[in-house]
Amino acid sequence: xxxxxxxxxxxxVQEGDSAVIKCTYSDSASNYFPWYKQELGKxxxxxxxxxxxxxxxxxxxxxxxxxxxxxxxxxxxxETQPEDSAVYFCAASKEGGSQGNLIFGKGTKLSVKP
Amino acid sequence: xxxxxxxxxxxxxxxxxxxxxxxxxxxxxxxxMFWYRQxxxxxxxLMATSNEGSKATYEQGVEKDxxxxxxxxxxxxxxxxxxxxxxxxxxxxxxxxxxxxFFGQGTRLTVV
Numbered sequence: 482x483x484x485x486x487x488x489x490x491x492x493x494v495q496e497g498d499s500a501v502i503k504c505t506y507s508d509s510a511s512n513y514f515p516w517y518k519q520e521l522g523k524x525x526x527x528x529x530x531x532x533x534x535x536x537x538x539x540x541x542x543x544x545x546x547x548x549x550x551x552x553x554x555x556x557x558x559x560e561t562q563p564e565d566s567a568v569y570f571c572a573a574s575k576e577g578g579s580q581g582n583l584i585f586g587k588g589t590k591l592s593v594k595p
Numbered sequence: 596x597x598x599x600x601x602x603x604x605x606x607x608x609x610x611x612x613x614x615x616x617x618x619x620x621x622x623x624x625x626x627x628m629f630w631y632r633q634x635x636x637x638x639x640x641l642m643a644t645s646n647e648g649s650k651a652t653y654e655q656g657v658e659k660d661x662x663x664x665x666x667x668x669x670x671x672x673x674x675x676x677x678x679x680x681x682x683x684x685x686x687x688x689x690x691x692x693x694x695x696x697f698f699g700q701g702t703r704l705t706v707v
Contacts, residue, residue: 524601524688524698525639570638580692582629585638 483508485573487586495594500561502589504571505553513578514554516545517570519588525570529556530579561593597623599691601699608679610706616674618689618699624669625691630662633686633701645672669693679706 484507494500506514512533517525531538531545531554538545542561547554558565568590572583600619608614618628627646631639643659645651645666653659663675672691676683688701 522686522701522703524700579696580627580694582641582644583639583690585640587638588636590636 483511483573483575483584485571485584485586487571487589489589490587491590491592493592493594494561496561496563498561500556500558500565500591500593502556502569502571502591503553504555504573504586505551506573506584507552508573508575509549509552511573511575513574513581514545514547515572515574515579515583516543516556517572517585518567519570520567528569532578558591561591563593563595566591566593597621597695597697599625599689599697599699601689601702603702604700605703605705607705607707610680611678613675613677614679614704616676616687616689616702616704618672618674618691620670620691620693620697623691623695623697624693625672626669627692628664628666628672629690629692630664630672630674631688631690633688635686639688642674676704679704681706 487504515530518528519525542559544557568588570588571586574581574583630642633639642657643651643653645664651664666672684706689699
């Protein structure tokens, strides 16, 4: 089955710097790749997603890139702010896209220091 | 707007008792409900998938007799942890899927 690897497990940056989190997936049939932000004890919040027919997507300070050949995708956060501090999860799905089961990475704890 | 409402948000129970967690889909119909478990500092692991009116499909290693899932309607799915033990303490979260998909708020279960 699908396996999603996520790196790094922790990431500390200074406010204003950029943060990059990388994920790889194993199943070439996966076609939907969302990123979630989870604050302690709360539900994951979808922050951006990308489908396999697109190589890059941007939403203000957040961008996601997808390399289908290499089977990896990355989250880029620019001009980080303290409120960006949270755990970020990548995920992959092949059945039903956003309506299907998601296989999650292990998460990255991002700390943005003021 | 559409949302999945999960209750309770936290619960403490004694070892050996049962706990029921509810997920209600509001302003949309969840034909499928995914149930996840998340241990501290770990990822969300799928426990089971339920479709309205059908028996749930459990992931390998998840005891179906211990984690009872009911999805009797398009707006309500429940997870009952039976004979809970301290090792069942975890964060349980549902994800309702219809035309869109939404996570519930999660339930922090502590078994003492």
